[in-house]
Amino acid sequence: MGKKTPLYLSHLAANAKMVDFAGWDMPLHYGSQVQEHHYVRRDAGMFDVSHMTIVDVKGQDVIAYLHYLLANNIDKLIPGKAFYTCMLNNQGGVVDDLIVYKIADDFYRLVVNSATRDKDLNWLNEHAKKYTIMLEERTDLAILAIQGCKVKNKITAIFNPEDLRSILALKPFHFVTIDSFFIARTGYTGEDGFEIIVPAKAVSALWERLITAQIHPCGLGARDTLRLEAGLNLYGTDMDEKVTPLESNLGWTVAWEPKERHFIGRQALEKQQQQGVTCSLVGLILRESGVLRNHQKVKIEGGGEGEITSGSFSPTLNKGIALARVPITIGTECQVEIRGKQHTAQVIKPPFVRQGQINEMIID
Amino acid sequence: MNNVPKSLQYSKTHEWVRRDDDLFTIGITDHAQAMLGHLVYVELPEPESNLEVGQECAVVESVKAAADVYSPVSGEVVEINEALLETPQLINEDPYGKGWLFRIRPYENEALKLLNSEQYLKQVVSEAH
Numbered sequence: 001m002g003k004k005t006p007l008y009l010s011h012l013a014a015n016a017k018m019v020d021f022a023g024w025d026m027p028l029h030y031g032s033q034v035q036e037h038h039y040v041r042r043d044a045g046m047f048d049v050s051h052m053t054i055v056d057v058k059g060q061d062v063i064a065y066l067h068y069l070l071a072n073n074i075d076k077l078i079p080g081k082a083f084y085t086c087m088l089n090n091q092g093g094v095v096d097d098l099i100v101y102k103i104a105d106d107f108y109r110l111v112v113n114s115a116t117r118d119k120d121l122n123w124l125n126e127h128a129k130k131y132t133i134m135l136e137e138r139t140d141l142a143i144l145a146i147q148g149c150k151v152k153n154k155i156t157a158i159f160n161p162e163d164l165r166s167i168l169a170l171k172p173f174h175f176v177t178i179d180s181f182f183i184a185r186t187g188y189t190g191e192d193g194f195e196i197i198v199p200a201k202a203v204s205a206l207w208e209r210l211i212t213a214q215i216h217p218c219g220l221g222a223r224d225t226l227r228l229e230a231g232l233n234l235y236g237t238d239m240d241e242k243v244t245p246l247e248s249n250l251g252w253t254v255a256w257e258p259k260e261r262h263f264i265g266r267q268a269l270e271k272q273q274q275q276g277v278t279c280s281l282v283g284l285i286l287r288e289s290g291v292l293r294n295h296q297k298v299k300i301e302g303g304g305e306g307e308i309t310s311g312s313f314s315p316t317l318n319k320g321i322a323l324a325r326v327p328i329t330i331g332t333e334c335q336v337e338i339r340g341k342q343h344t345a346q347v348i349k350p351p352f353v354r355q356g357q358i359n360e361m362i363i364d
Numbered sequence: 365m366n367n368v369p370k371s372l373q374y375s376k377t378h379e380w381v382r383r384d385d386d387l388f389t390i391g392i393t394d395h396a397q398a399m400l401g402h403l404v405y406v407e408l409p410e411p412e413s414n415l416e417v418g419q420e421c422a423v424v425e426s427v428k429a430a431a432d433v434y435s436p437v438s439g440e441v442v443e444i445n446e447a448l449l450e451t452p453q454l455i456n457e458d459p460y461g462k463g464w465l466f467r468i469r470p471y472e473n474e475a476l477k478l479l480n481s482e483q484y485l486k487q488v489v490s491e492a493h
Contacts (some may be wrong), residue, residue: 034402035426192388222399225427260399289449292404293424313427320405 001025005050006142007198010207014217022115024051026220033221037315040189040226041356044148046210047219049116054197055124058107059133066108068263069127070100071245074253076100082173082184083201086245087123092272093241094248096120096232099186101175109142109182113235127264142203146215147193147226149356154213155194157294167194171190188223190230190354204238228321229314231283231350238281238309238323246272247325249281249350280328281309283350284336285362286320286343296322297337298345300330306337316353318345323350366394366488369460373476374484375436380460381478384467388437391464392424392455395488403452408444409466413479415441417443417477422465424455439470 002025011018016027027048029036039045057065066074072085082101088095096116101109112120122136146155152168159167163178170176175184182197198206199312209219224234231249233239239248246254246269254259254269286292292311299305315323322345326334335342348361372380377478395481397403407423415421415435422433442468448454455463479487 028428029401032402034404221428289405291427291430293430313425315427318404 003051005048005208006203007048007050010204010216011048013123016213016217016219020222021051021220022113022117024114026051029219030217033219033225033317036128036216036222037225038216039216040148040191040218040222040355042149044146044150044154044193045214045222046207046215046224047145047147047218047220048142048207049145049195050142050200050203053112053114053117053120054138054142054143055110055112055121056107056136056138057110057124057133058136059131060106061133062106063127064109065098065131065133067261069124071254071263072100073257073261073270074100074102074108074210079104080174080176082175082186082332083253084127084173086250087120087245088269089241090246090264090268091241092246092268093244094239094245094250095241097235097239097250098342099184101182101184103177108188109197115236129179131166140200142200143194143197144203144206145187145189145193146210147191147218148215149185149191150191150321151191154215156209157213158209167298170194188230188232190232190351191227192225192355209265210228225312225315228310228312228323229316229351229353231323231352231354233281233323234310238325243325244269244277245274246277247279248279251321255359278328279306279325281320281323281325281350282330283348283352283359284308284311284322284324284334285314285317285348285352286322286336286345288343290320290338290343292320292322292336292338292345298324298326299335299342300327301333301338302329304329306330306334313343314352317358320345321352366470367397367460368393368395368481368485370452371482372460373436373478375434375478376487377434377436379433379436381476382434382460385464387442387467387469388439389464389467391459392431392433393462393484394459396431397424397456397459397463400424400429401456402426403455406448406452406455406465408446408448409435411441411444411469415439415468424452431463435468437468437476439468439471441466441483442469443467 245258311322
């Protein structure tokens with residue numbers, strides 16, 4: 001028996017097919033993974049992501065601590081704003097990726113992956129020793145992600161007009177706290193929407209209200225194809241401690257300025273940049289029909305090989321798509337080996353689909 | 365419980381076989397399609413190719429998984445269901461009808477070692493526990 005989120009019974013009531021995910025009993029789908037994918041691209045869907053780990057960081061040294069811990073620079077944040085970043089090891093490898101919310105000058109909230117919870121907490125605690133800060137894992141909270149182009153219309157019945165105004169006014173990666181609700185305009189699908197952090201005991205009631213508002217429950221299956229279409233990396237699959245953000249299409253999350261800010265992994269990244277980054281994470285679209293899968297081999301023109309890190313089928317494009325780590329010399333086409341045969345794939349810079357729009361570089 | 369027609373025979377690897385005069389029609393069971401979910405891609409055997417019992421001869425892929433199909437009968441492939449190449453979901457919608465995969469002319473003296481519906485159902489139930 002795995003760990004259960006506060007919405008476990010709600011999932012069963014919605015006919016979820018439950019699977020193990022990092023020790024949690026989580027919904028894979030509620031009937032059709034593909035239909036749920038389309039709900040988010042064309043309408044509105046919601047995901048229980050309460051298995052993710054929330055860590056609050058408070059105290060007088062919190063700025064110095066996060067300056068040292070994160071590859072992105074928290075000086076970019078003001079209260080009410082969040083960003084995406086990696087925390088790196090000394091070799092520049094990715095320990096985890098996370099969202100950091102600035103609540104106050106001495107109070108930040110981190111949301112890290114559940115699959116890496118133990119490792120992350122050890123890492124956070126280990127580096128906290130030199131600082132006057134307090135770390136608190138918030139197991140008392142649950143997270144719902146509501147995502148899709150029609151989310152904004154559908155939540156009008158759920159919040160009072162004043163609260164609704166402040167929610168709808170949120171810019172991407174901004175958040176607002178309303179009573180015990182922490183509402184951020186963030187997500188992992190490439191569509192507009194919100195992630196709502198609420199007390200665990202309040203989440204079932206919120207779930208019911210969102211269902212009444214015609215926001216469809218969606219499982220981890222759809223979440224994976226949505227994030228892949230959106231070109232968003234999955235930790236442990238597209239990146240891990242053996243690769244750097246520069247090799248993972250995440251160079252934009254590394255804050256090089258100011259030069260004096262010493263963060264874990266900086267030296268290694270600088271060295272890698274000087275010597276030249278040799279591989280990158282790109283998007284592949286299979287030309288013929290078929291499905292791309294993790295670990296399939298990629299061959300590039302003029303020699304050189306890479307590997308698919310996340311392969312699947314895009315319900316929006318109706319084609320096999322993938323993220324692949326390949327030599328940077330790759331051109332606009334490559335060959336993928338599927339069951340011993342070579343198949344041509346187009347190479348693009350992700351995303352494949354964002355905000356309902358197909359990347360215009362993709363050849364039909 | 366998934367649909368397991370009494371009129372068909374089954375393999376342990378979730379294929380079904382229907383005898384139509386001197387040909388056998390082959391597909392995957394309702395249980396198999398339900399386990400895979402929404403199918404998005406199908407690879408079928410070459411027409412006129414020869415298959416042995418247990419040989420990998422087709423692939424059905426859903427978003428989450430790819431599954432090999434094993435020929436439940438030895439013989440020559442005489443027809444494939446080309447409609448599946450465009451619309452793999454026919455297998456989800458009608459696994460024993462429009463979702464058939466291919467037809468095979470069995471070798472002479474081919475003794476079938478297949479399950480009846482009751483035996484297959486028992487196997488599905490035991491796999492679930």
